Amino acid sequence: xxxxIRIRNHRFYSSAAWQKVRVMKLQHNPLCEECERQGIxxxxxxxxxxxxxxxxxxxxLSWDNLQTLCKPCHSRKTMEENKEAxxxxxxxxxxRKLKDLLK
Ligand SMILES: [Zn+2]
Numbered sequence: 572x573x574x575x576i577r578i579r580n581h582r583f584y585s586s587a588a589w590q591k592v593r594v595m596k597l598q599h600n601p602l603c604e605e606c607e608r609q610g611i612x613x614x615x616x617x618x619x620x621x622x623x624x625x626x627x628x629x630x631x632l633s634w635d636n637l638q639t640l641c642k643p644c645h646s647r648k649t650m651e652e653n654k655e656a657x658x659x660x661x662x663x664x665x666x667r668k669l670k671d672l673l674k
Contacts, residue, residue, distance in 0.1 A: 572625060576625055580624055583624065583631055588632060589631070592634075592637070593618045596637045596639060597616065597618060597639060600615075600638075600639045601614055601639065602614060602615055602639060603615035603639060603640050603644055604639050604640065605641075605644040605648070606641060606644060613641050614641065615639035615641045616641070616642070617639070617640050617641070617642060618637055618638070618640075619639075619645055619648060620636055621635075621636050621637070622636055623652055
């Protein structure tokens with residue numbers, strides 16, 4: 572991620588508009604949506620962008636792009652997103668998998 576994007580994201584997260592939407596979303600749904608999908612009711616206290624704002628800056632305040640998460644779910648998702656960003660293209664991964672199969 573470039574510094575420019577990092578600074579832009581950082582500024583956004585401290586903006587009044589984000590704070591307002593964040594609180595609204597938490598009030599609307601105080602449960603972790605990821606845990607809920609696993610059938611667990613767990614309070615969440617972090618609001619996540621389903622599609623990262625690094626990818627879709629235009630969806631940063633879009634209600635449909637927000638979900639409530641608990642801290643462990645949020646960290647896991649962020650880690651996976653970072654991993655994806657660093658990984659080679661899916662086509663390379665497929666080629667590697669094929670090679671493994673043919674070994
Ligand atoms: Zn969770």
